[in-house]
Amino acid sequence: MPTWVQVVYLICAVGFILALKGLSGPKTARRGNLIGAAAAVVGCALPFIYVDHLEHVPLILGAIAVGTAGGVFGARKVQMTQMPQMVALFNGVGGGAAALVALLELNHMLDVQAALDALGGPQVDAYGWFVYAATAFTIFVGSVSFAGSLITFAKLQELMTSRPVVFPGLPVAFGGLLLGGIVLSVLTVTSASIGIGIGLCLVGLLFGVLLVLPVGGADVPIVISLLNAFTGLTVAAGGYVLSNTLLLVGGTLVGASGTFLTLLMARAMGRSVANILFGALKGGSTLGAGVASDRPVRSAGPEDVAILLGYADRVIIVPGYGLAVAQAQHTLRELVDVLGERGTKVDYAIHPVAGRMPGHMNVLLAEAQVPYEQLVEMDHINGEFKNTDVVLVVGANDVVNPAAKTTPGAPIYGMPILNADEAKQVVFMKRSMRPGFAGIENELLFDPKTTLLFGDAKESLGKLLNAVKAL
Amino acid sequence: MPTWVQVVYLICAVGFILALKGLSGPKTARRGNLIGAAAAVVGCALPFIYVDHLEHVPLILGAIAVGTAGGVFGARKVQMTQMPQMVALFNGVGGGAAALVALLELNHMLDVQAALDALGGPQVDAYGWFVYAATAFTIFVGSVSFAGSLITFAKLQELMTSRPVVFPGLPVAFGGLLLGGIVLSVLTVTSASIGIGIGLCLVGLLFGVLLVLPVGGADVPIVISLLNAFTGLTVAAGGYVLSNTLLLVGGTLVGASGTFLTLLMARAMGRSVANILFGALKGGSTLGAGVASDRPVRSAGPEDVAILLGYADRVIIVPGYGLAVAQAQHTLRELVDVLGERGTKVDYAIHPVAGRMPGHMNVLLAEAQVPYEQLVEMDHINGEFKNTDVVLVVGANDVVNPAAKTTPGAPIYGMPILNADEAKQVVFMKRSMRPGFAGIENELLFDPKTTLLFGDAKESLGKLLNAVKAL
Amino acid sequence: MNEGVVWLTIFVLSVFVGIEVISKVSSTLHTPLMSGANAIHGIILLGAILVTGSTHSTVALVVGLVAIVLATVNMVGGFVVTDRMLQMFVRKKPASEKEGAR
């Protein structure tokens, strides 16, 4: 590889670093992403320039065209509520590609070794054991990431149940597959063959499926983030196998930052990653029972709530998972605009793990063109609830459940929450008395200052909007 | 070099990263520093283990013992007010060592090349041109760092005037030396000889002197930080020349973080690094005239101030450069303790560039055992001045000068300041009506709510303390 | 320097860069950050091109082309969808001025 190519690869790697740096602040995020894209394009264009006899160029370009069409189509069509499954899908195909690349490279390594052995003479190893180990890692973990991501996709897209799937033999099967993966990896190092590689691939696929099946719906985003980090590490290992700095640095960046992000998210939910992954496996499902309570509550019609809101000076909206499900963000924004015109000061209180994915609420509300300044992060708004007339909780539940502060045994105990309970009035918009993701009752629903407006969030918000307009 | 040694070097490099990471937070700082020290010790012990025929071991160990004694002695004896010059001194000797190492390595490279040439045959270069360039860089910049740091030391230790030293031919001499350095560096690459190396060293020394002479007293810390970064980069270049990762990573870390820190400091002072270095060179001295004003002010005796303080509910202390000069931190702390016992709530407002060095106030007050929670950073305390009865400004001036907000032409315009002017009463402790470092008048001194207590801060504080005790 | 140690060094330093860069991010941007990072590992496309461009067996060629398609979907889709999201974030500022809901 000529020196200038290596330098260009390094520059592309710096581009990836700058991309991540940019993505961590709202002002620089878009430019950062474009820098990353440019670095990726330049990096992928290089082989066409410097590799002496690159074969199958037309076919390769055709495949790239197909992939580009697919990627752009998917990226354009996806709705913002479906972002988690989109990320899962893109991540899965990346992991799959990494596994296939490693399989091909294993094949190539075996060819080279065979040619070397055919020369006779003393036994020489063309590749060190560590290269085989890295190849095995990429094949196995890439397959896990592929299969796991597809299952998370199916769960989130509701192609299958989003509840934890557990069956009696699960822990045994799980352990068996893990053991199988380890044995085949060791075999790849000691006596590699393409059959072993394919076997490793298949074991990885099965393992990926079993890893994600027992994870409950709302835990899925954490798993996506984890699989994202996995794919990054496989790409890094692939970079080592192919002696390519760009793959190594890019993959490692994603691996490291993805792992860190996963831990950050888990901490924001007051859970450990192990608990999320293996909670269901160990027996007790992490998802609560989901039984609706029949204790008395105060419910009201849209007109009553409209009066409450219409004559309040200060309103805070708490959007949650249900808002995403109902796709009610646009209607909600209209309501807020109307209230704003009436002179009411309205903000959105954004809990870090509200919705289906961390930061998901921000994306949804950004799509609905909610002005940036109206979105207030938890830490900044928590002090203001006590001066608030009405808190409107739209499809959220756990993120305002005071049990996180008061009930030491609760699954969400210790998770920081939005202090909606400090406001003068609270309005919940939900369809039933079923609990939220954590499966525990929310005492705030039974509080004397709380009013419930039952129904799908989008429908209820529509009625509420009309009622406020009619005031 | 055996592989395990390279791995240990890498681990030591990680140790340096962890050291810097630790040093950036108060809780982890001490552990971080110890990790760094351990990494350095392990790294320096390695050659004794793996180098096959390390010569002169007793002499080397002796030299290390001497250096250790000197370092420990200096580090133990230095007073906290003298930290800036101590850092300058340590930095200078490090730069000098790097230059000497590079000179020796140049000598060694010339020997190897000569031996190679003596073999006859086609001309082969034992080292690439880049190695020579890196060697020249280390020699030159190391010498600059050495000489520059010694001058800053002399300035701060008041072995010479701390005002900018400028003479008519300075810019010409400066330009000439820079040109000489470049020419000799190019010669090192094209036709290296030990004479050229020594010449480069001498030019570097002179250049270092001329670089620092025109810098005014209070700008010196910025220059120290810059020279610190320089030394880091020379060590990194030395690592490249010696093919040693630990030197490369360690030096680069210091170079990069030092440069960043320098810019951070310059920004906190509302100045540019170029302005600090070349301001005096370009003509207008950066230091103000220092003329005392004769406009009327209200001055008072210690007893009057004692009454003001003794019956206040809320007092904020603003310590500055003069506190360090007077070494009055211990007396100040006693005063605060006595006030605390009387029921007054007292905090210290710490401006980021108060004192002689960034963060210097924190170190001084930490030495005086002021409790951590009483030290409040500017951004956190600026909102509280308006609820404060008395602000006691001890040897500070520029950091409370409202001109930074109100006078667009002022040299400190744009620098964030402590809002002492919002308090009900302000007491200044200083020796005269001379302005602070920036050389501009402070309108706050003439404000009707301001009282001046003239005299050396330590003496005045002593009298004040007795007066408060007598209340 | 030993080749393996070189890779290890680059790996270790990249780990630190990755962690340090991310450790400052606000939760507002977690979703685009995740999809942006996701797009970056689409660079496996480069690896797929390299192995496919040097293969001579038909089976391997087919597998390689599949890998290229998958990797391209990851890379292109990832960057495009991230840009789409971030575009919405940028748009917000002027919108707020128009409305003045606050």
Added chain:
Amino acid sequence: MNEGVVWLTIFVLSVFVGIEVISKVSSTLHTPLMSGANAIHGIILLGAILVTGSTHSTVALVVGLVAIVLATVNMVGGFVVTDRMLQMFVRKKPASEKEGAR
């Protein structure tokens, strides 16, 4: 990989690590941070040991020994003085409890 590119890669990554690690530091710790970083570049001692230990000329030996002394002062002095400062920072907590000035 080309040896020069290896060093360049390590250098570039270290630059990012250095900047990222420092960019979060509070001004409270600027002084110890400066002296701690200062101590780290005392690792030139390692280089001084390596060149001195392989020299055969007396002049070079003397120069090398001087370099060792200087580098050791930098390294040892830097770490010790930083520790001394940081020790004072640690001591503060209990002191405050004793006094309760606030």
